[in-house]
Amino acid sequence: MATSSRRRTRLTSRTKDRASPAWAVMAWAVALIAFFPVLNMVLTGFKTEVTAVSLPPQLIFWPTLENYREVLNINFLPFFRNSLIAALTSTALVMVLAIPAAYGIALRPTKQWKDVLFFFISTRFLPPAGVIVPLFIIYREAQLLGTIHGLIILYTAMNLPIAIWMLRSFFEEVPREIIDAARVDGTGPWREITQILLPMAVPGLVATAFISIIFAWNEFFFAVSLAAIGTATVPIFLVRFVTSEGFFWAKLAASSTMAVLPIVIVGWIAQRQLVRGLSMGAIK
Amino acid sequence: MNERTGKRNRVRSVALGTFSLNRGASALSSGWACAKVMARSEKGGKNGPEAVVRPERRGHQFDNTVSNTGSVLVVAIYSTRRVPMSRSSVALIACLVMVVPMLFGIAAGPRVHAQDATPAAMAPNTDISGTIDVGMVANPQMVALQELVNAGAFNELYPNITVNLTVLPENEIRQTITQDVTTQSGQFDVFTIGPFEVPLWAEQDWLAEVGADAAADPNYALDDVFESMTAGLTYDDGLYALPFYGESAMLFYRTDLFADAGLEMPERPTWDQVAEFAAALHSPDDVYGMCLRGLPGWGEQLAPLTTVINAFGGRWFDENWVAQLDSEESAAAIRFYIELLQNYGPPGSDQNGFTENQTLFVQGRCAMWYDATSAAELLSDPALNPDFNEQLGYAYGPSAELPTGNWLWSWNFAMAANSDAPDAALAFMLWATSRDYVDQIVAFDDGWGRAPTGARASVYDDPAYQERASDFATIVLNSINEANPNQPTVDPVPYTGGQFVRIPEFQQLGDDVSREFAAAIVGQTSVDDAIASANDLANQTAIEGLYQE
Structure with missing residues (x-):
C-alpha cells in the first residue's frame, strides 16, 4: 500500500509539470512516424495498382474507388460475421473465466499463487506452429474443422492467460481498504466482485477485453489452418488479394483499411477507458 | 515464398499499428x-x-x-x-x-455488371446435386472464376450443386490443401494444384482419375488441351488433373532501348547474346540490363535458374542420384545467372521475385526480363503498364546447349479421391477447364485480361485473342509446345520436371539451395562456395530420401 501511494504522489506531481516544447515536437514527430504506415495504407487503397507501385511514392494522386469496388465484389459480410462472432464470443468467455481467476490470485492468493500465474503464461510459450498438427488431428476427430466453435475455443484459450495477467494487476491496484471495509460489513465474494471490484476496475476490464478482441480479430495462423474452409475470418479475406501473378498492393491496402475499421471504431468508442486502462495507475 | 509471409506479417503489423495508435x-x-x-x-x-x-x-x-x-x-x-x-x-x-x-x-456496382455474363449455352442439368468445397490459389484467373460462380454462371448449368470457394495466396492454399489431403481430412472436393504435386499425389491415391470422364465428354474436347500440359499431370496412364491455364518462359525487352543502342534482339536469342545486350544497356542510375528472380524459394528463384541450368546442359542429379550442381555445365549456368544479376541486375536482386520484377519493368527500370509467359498478359495491358506497353518486345526464352530451358507450369483442378460428391466435383472441374468457360469469362470481363490461356490450343485460333495477343501469342504457343519437362536436360536424369525436380523433398531442398544462391547474389558468400554447399545439400537429400544407393 505504501508503495502504491508513493507512486501515486510521484505521478500526480509529474503530470502537473508542463512538458517543454521540445518534448511536444518530439512527441509529434514520433506520432507521425508511427502513424505514417497506416496513413500510407489508407492512401494506397485509393490509388490504382500502377500508382501504388510507382517510385517515388506519390502523395498527391487522383483517388479511385476501383479497389474498394473490386474488394467488395466478393461478399465481405460472411468473413466479417465470422470474425465478429469469434472475437466477441471468445472475449466474453475469456472475461467470464479470467475475472474469477484474477480475483482469486489477486485478492485471495494461495501459497503457490506465483506458480499458478507462471503456469498460465507458460501455456503461451509453445509457438502455434509447434501444435498445429496435433491440433489439426484433434479438430478433425472432434469435427471442429471449419467451425466457428473451434475458433472460439482456440481464441478463448489463447487470450485467457493474458487476460488473467492483466486483470490481476488491475485488481491489485484496487485499494485494499475498500475491500476490507466491505468484508467487515459482511460482503460475500460475489458481491465483492460484482459491486466493488469490477466497477472500480472498469478501465482495466475494457482494456483487457479490447486486447482480447484485437488478438482474436487479427489472428491468422489458426484461422487459416483450421477454419479457412467453412468459417473464414477477416484476416483470410485480406490475404486473398495477395497473388503471385500481378499487382495487388492497392487492393490489399483497401481490404486492410476495411479490416481495421471495426477495431478503430471500437477503440474510439472505448478510447477514454482504454487510455486510462492501458496507462499506469488505472484505478486511481 | 518467404516474401509472401513477410507481406502477410506486414499486414498484420499494420492492424496492430492502428491499435497502438488508439493506445497512444x-x-x-x-x-x-x-x-x-x-x-x-x-x-x-x-x-x-x-x-x-x-x-x-x-x-x-x-x-x-x-x-x-x-x-x-x-x-x-x-x-x-x-x-x-x-x-x-x-x-x-x-x-x-x-x-x-x-x-x-x-458493392451494388459490380453486381449489375455480373448480369452481363453470357447465358448458358446448354440446358440446365438437374441430375447432379451436392455441395462441393473448392480451394483455389488467389491468382487473377481464379478470382475471375470466383466472380463468375458468384454471379451464378455455374448454377445456371447445374442448379442443384452448391459451390463453396476458398481462395488464398499460393503459400497458404498449398499448406491448407496439403494438410487436408495428406491427413485425408476430406474438406476439399476440388482444388488447384501444380504439375509438381500431381503425379506424386496420384501415386499416393490421394487424387481421383478424371481423364476417362473428360475424354468421354464430347463437348469437353480433351484433345484441345496441350499435350505437353497433360503429360505432367499423368501417372500410370491416368490423367489426375485438368489444366486451367498454363505457361512456359520467354524474354521481355524494351524495344526503345534496343533501338537507341542500335541493337537488335533476335527472335530466338542465346544466353550469350542476352549477356552482351545486358552489358550494353546497363546504366545503373537509369535502367538495369537484366532482371531475374533472386528471391529464395523453389518456386521463385529456382524456376528460372533451373531452366538456365537445363539450357546450359547441366542437371540436378545424374542417373544414380548423385548431385550434379557442381558439374562443369551446371556450375557454369549458376555462375552465369548469379554474375548476370551481380553485374547487370537491380540492387537487392535477392529480394526480387515475379511481382518485384514486374514492378521494376513497369517502372521502366528493366531493359530485359526473363520469366513466365503469363507476364505477357500483364505487361501488354495498358492499365497495368501504362508507360511502357508500347515499347514492349517479346522473344523466346534464351537458348544455350538446349534450344529451351523446358519451363512448363500449369494451374490445374484436381479432385480429392475421398470426395463425397464426386459427380458434382467432376462437373465443376469440367466446366471450369472447358473452352466454353474461356468465352464466358471473356464476355463477363469484356476482355481477355483474366481469361485462362496456355492450356487449350483453340484459344490461340480465336481471332479475338489473336488480335489482343498478336505480339506474343505465337511465342507462347510454340514455347509451350516445345517444352519437354519429361526429358528436361541434355544428359539423362532420373527425375522429371522442367523448372523443378519432381521429388517430394524438392520443396525443402529448393528453398535451402536458393538461400545459398541468394547469399552469393548479394556477395555474402562466393559463387563457388554457394555451389559447393548447394551440391552437398542435394546429395544429402538424395541419401536421406534413399534415392542414392
Whole structure:
C-alpha cells in the first residue's frame, strides 16, 4: 500500500509539470512516424495498382474507388460475421473465466499463487506452429474443422492467460481498504466482485477485453489452418488479394483499411477507458 | 515464398499499428481527419486532467456495470455516454455515414455488371446435386472464376450443386490443401494444384482419375488441351488433373532501348547474346540490363535458374542420384545467372521475385526480363503498364546447349479421391477447364485480361485473342509446345520436371539451395562456395530420401 501511494504522489506531481516544447515536437514527430504506415495504407487503397507501385511514392494522386469496388465484389459480410462472432464470443468467455481467476490470485492468493500465474503464461510459450498438427488431428476427430466453435475455443484459450495477467494487476491496484471495509460489513465474494471490484476496475476490464478482441480479430495462423474452409475470418479475406501473378498492393491496402475499421471504431468508442486502462495507475 | 509471409506479417503489423495508435494519445490520431474532430471534442469535454476521476460518476457507474460484466460493447457504449458533450459521437456518426455507404454502396456496382455474363449455352442439368468445397490459389484467373460462380454462371448449368470457394495466396492454399489431403481430412472436393504435386499425389491415391470422364465428354474436347500440359499431370496412364491455364518462359525487352543502342534482339536469342545486350544497356542510375528472380524459394528463384541450368546442359542429379550442381555445365549456368544479376541486375536482386520484377519493368527500370509467359498478359495491358506497353518486345526464352530451358507450369483442378460428391466435383472441374468457360469469362470481363490461356490450343485460333495477343501469342504457343519437362536436360536424369525436380523433398531442398544462391547474389558468400554447399545439400537429400544407393 505504501508503495502504491508513493507512486501515486510521484505521478500526480509529474503530470502537473508542463512538458517543454521540445518534448511536444518530439512527441509529434514520433506520432507521425508511427502513424505514417497506416496513413500510407489508407492512401494506397485509393490509388490504382500502377500508382501504388510507382517510385517515388506519390502523395498527391487522383483517388479511385476501383479497389474498394473490386474488394467488395466478393461478399465481405460472411468473413466479417465470422470474425465478429469469434472475437466477441471468445472475449466474453475469456472475461467470464479470467475475472474469477484474477480475483482469486489477486485478492485471495494461495501459497503457490506465483506458480499458478507462471503456469498460465507458460501455456503461451509453445509457438502455434509447434501444435498445429496435433491440433489439426484433434479438430478433425472432434469435427471442429471449419467451425466457428473451434475458433472460439482456440481464441478463448489463447487470450485467457493474458487476460488473467492483466486483470490481476488491475485488481491489485484496487485499494485494499475498500475491500476490507466491505468484508467487515459482511460482503460475500460475489458481491465483492460484482459491486466493488469490477466497477472500480472498469478501465482495466475494457482494456483487457479490447486486447482480447484485437488478438482474436487479427489472428491468422489458426484461422487459416483450421477454419479457412467453412468459417473464414477477416484476416483470410485480406490475404486473398495477395497473388503471385500481378499487382495487388492497392487492393490489399483497401481490404486492410476495411479490416481495421471495426477495431478503430471500437477503440474510439472505448478510447477514454482504454487510455486510462492501458496507462499506469488505472484505478486511481 | 518467404516474401509472401513477410507481406502477410506486414499486414498484420499494420492492424496492430492502428491499435497502438488508439493506445497512444489524441495527438496520434489527429493525423486522420475524423480523429482530429474526435480528439478536439474529447479535449472540450474534459476540464483538465482531474476530470478523469469523478466520484459522483463512479457511484453512478456501480449500478450499471454490475449487470453488464464482461459485456464489452455495453461498457464501451456506456463509456461514450459519459463524455459530457456528444461532439465525439457526432464525429463518429459522421465517419460511419462516410464509411457505410462506401462499404455497401459500391458493392451494388459490380453486381449489375455480373448480369452481363453470357447465358448458358446448354440446358440446365438437374441430375447432379451436392455441395462441393473448392480451394483455389488467389491468382487473377481464379478470382475471375470466383466472380463468375458468384454471379451464378455455374448454377445456371447445374442448379442443384452448391459451390463453396476458398481462395488464398499460393503459400497458404498449398499448406491448407496439403494438410487436408495428406491427413485425408476430406474438406476439399476440388482444388488447384501444380504439375509438381500431381503425379506424386496420384501415386499416393490421394487424387481421383478424371481423364476417362473428360475424354468421354464430347463437348469437353480433351484433345484441345496441350499435350505437353497433360503429360505432367499423368501417372500410370491416368490423367489426375485438368489444366486451367498454363505457361512456359520467354524474354521481355524494351524495344526503345534496343533501338537507341542500335541493337537488335533476335527472335530466338542465346544466353550469350542476352549477356552482351545486358552489358550494353546497363546504366545503373537509369535502367538495369537484366532482371531475374533472386528471391529464395523453389518456386521463385529456382524456376528460372533451373531452366538456365537445363539450357546450359547441366542437371540436378545424374542417373544414380548423385548431385550434379557442381558439374562443369551446371556450375557454369549458376555462375552465369548469379554474375548476370551481380553485374547487370537491380540492387537487392535477392529480394526480387515475379511481382518485384514486374514492378521494376513497369517502372521502366528493366531493359530485359526473363520469366513466365503469363507476364505477357500483364505487361501488354495498358492499365497495368501504362508507360511502357508500347515499347514492349517479346522473344523466346534464351537458348544455350538446349534450344529451351523446358519451363512448363500449369494451374490445374484436381479432385480429392475421398470426395463425397464426386459427380458434382467432376462437373465443376469440367466446366471450369472447358473452352466454353474461356468465352464466358471473356464476355463477363469484356476482355481477355483474366481469361485462362496456355492450356487449350483453340484459344490461340480465336481471332479475338489473336488480335489482343498478336505480339506474343505465337511465342507462347510454340514455347509451350516445345517444352519437354519429361526429358528436361541434355544428359539423362532420373527425375522429371522442367523448372523443378519432381521429388517430394524438392520443396525443402529448393528453398535451402536458393538461400545459398541468394547469399552469393548479394556477395555474402562466393559463387563457388554457394555451389559447393548447394551440391552437398542435394546429395544429402538424395541419401536421406534413399534415392542414392
